[in-house]
Amino acid sequence: MALLITSECISCGACLPECPNEAIFETRGDAEGKGYHVGEGQGEGDSIYVITHDRCTECVGHFDEPQCAAVCPVDNCCIADPAYPETTDVLLEKAKTLNPEKAIDPAKVWSGVRN
Numbered sequence: 001m002a003l004l005i006t007s008e009c010i011s012c013g014a015c016l017p018e019c020p021n022e023a024i025f026e027t028r029g030d031a032e033g034k035g036y037h038v039g040e041g042q043g044e045g046d047s048i049y050v051i052t053h054d055r056c057t058e059c060v061g062h063f064d065e066p067q068c069a070a071v072c073p074v075d076n077c078c079i080a081d082p083a084y085p086e087t088t089d090v091l092l093e094k095a096k097t098l099n100p101e102k103a104i105d106p107a108k109v110w111s112g113v114r115n
Contacts, residue, residue: 002023002039002051002052002053002056002058002080002081002084002086003051003056003058003066003068003069003078003079003080003081004039004042004050004051004078004079004080004081005024005042005043005048005049005050005051005068005077005078006048006076006077006078006079007044007048008074008076008077009048009049009074009077010073010074011026011047011048011049012072012073013026013049014071014072014073015049015067015068015071015072015078016049018067018068018070018071019051019059019067019068020057020059020062020063020067020095020099020102021055021056021057021062021095021098021099022055023051023052023053023054023055023056023057024049024050024051024068025043025049025050025051025052026049027043027047027049027050028042028043028044028048028050031043031050031052036052036054036055037052037053037054038050038052039053039081039083039084040083051068051078051081053081053083053084055098056084057091057092057094057095057098058080058086058091058110058112058113059108059110060088060091060092060095060108060109060110060113061091061092061095061096061104061105061106061108061109062095062099062102062104062105062108063108063110064108064109064110065110066078066110066112080112080114085114086113086114087113087114087115088106088109088113088115091109091113092104092106
C-alpha cells in the first residue's frame with residue numbers, strides 16, 4: 001500500500017532526499033504536472049507534501065522501514081494509505097520496475113505491509 005502524508009506536514013523537506021523512488025513531491029501540482037496520481041484530498045492547497053502511489057513502494061526492497069516516516073520530525077505524518085493496498089510481492093515488483101539499476105533486496109520489508 002502506498003503511504004500518504006497527512007495534513008500535519010510542516011513542509012520541512014526532510015523526506016524528499018530519502019525516498020528511493022522519487023515518489024514525494026513538494027506540492028500536489030508538482031506531482032500531477034509530471035503525470036502522477038495523488039490520492040483524493042491529499043496535498044490540498046499545495047501547502048503539504050504529497051506521495052504519489054504510482055511511485056511509492058513503502059521502501060520495500062530498499063529499507064526495513066519507510067524512510068519518509070523514519071526521518072519526519074512529525075509523529076504519524078507519513079502513514080499507510082488505505083486507498084492503495086499492495087502486497088509485498090506487488091511492491092517488490094514495482095521497486096524493480098522503477099529502479100532497474102538498483103539492487104532490490106526481498107528481505108527488506110517493514111511490518112506495516114499488508115499481505
